[in-house]
Amino acid sequence: MTAHPARLHGLLHPALERRRPAETALAQQAAPPGFLADVLAGLTRRPKGIPSKYFYDRQGSCLFDRITELPDYYLTRAEEALLHLAMPEVAGFVAPRTQLIEFGGCSPRKARIVLDAMERPAAYVPIDISAETLTAGQSLIRDYPGLQVTPVAADFSAPLRISLPPGPKLAFFPGSTIGNFSPADAQIFLRRVATLVGRDGALLIGVDVKKDPRILWRAYNDDAGITAAFNRNLLTRINREIGAGFDPARFHHFAPYNEAEGRVEMHLVSTDPQAVYVAGRLFCFHAGESIHTENSYKYSVLEFRSLARHAGFKPIRTWSDRHFALHYLCVG
16 A cells, blocks of 8 residues: 555635636536536545546647657557557457447547458447547548448446447457446446447457556656646646636646555645635645545456456457556457
8 A cells, every 4th residue: 555645634724725716607618417516526525536537628638648658658559569469360259340339439549450450340439428539530431431430429437328230349448448447347337338249249458457566656657747737637627617716736746556456546636725616616625635536457367357257258368468468358
């Protein structure tokens, strides 16, 4: 267990500065459904927390793209290398005219590796909570004649209410985003995926593996401060879309590895005592108090295979290096 610096006590004096948004009455930019409720509920909890699914507005997505290019952020490079290695074999498992369903399809870069190996893919269905980032998938239409591209703006961490045409389906969940779910919630999500793809369906999923905590620290606490900017951008988005008075500069980024839980935790830690208005409500912070913004669980190959089996999948094949694992699972 990594000790967290936020274990400070005492009450915030009401005379301290209170940051109120300058114009909370202004119409908000299109906040996704549930954003306001999730933020208010998360700031009311002890400890405070906000779901990581709200990181990815346009600026957040751009910052994340920069993170993937950092020398110490191994996940994207490792996964893409494994995809190139695995796809000739995966293509042998996948029927012609299969529909590819990607969860978190903000960028079709990895989907292209999969589509290139598939025989006459019928459709590409990217699903993401951020509608503005789904437009990138439209670029596939000109490169894959006959491919139907159907973006779905939906929160895939909740039950999905979408209908897909008949035919074989391959779900694709890259980026080790499954690690943002607790193990119990990951199992629930995987059960929903199994239902969505049906009895003859399959799932190709990238999963980060447990490794030296020093490697994880460098991956999530880069010297360039890009991950810190990505984390603080969540506060900027709350200011813009909900109406709040956060000063992101008064929160510092902290992402330790919690070995007992097997996860990296991302936090925004208040640098000093402060009070912030959010949608007209006042929230107080002690110096050192954090907002928990993300978990990233890591799994050994055997741990994840066990999780998948309990969710109704049969592990077929795993490709792995010392950094990452790619699993191909069938329903059954």
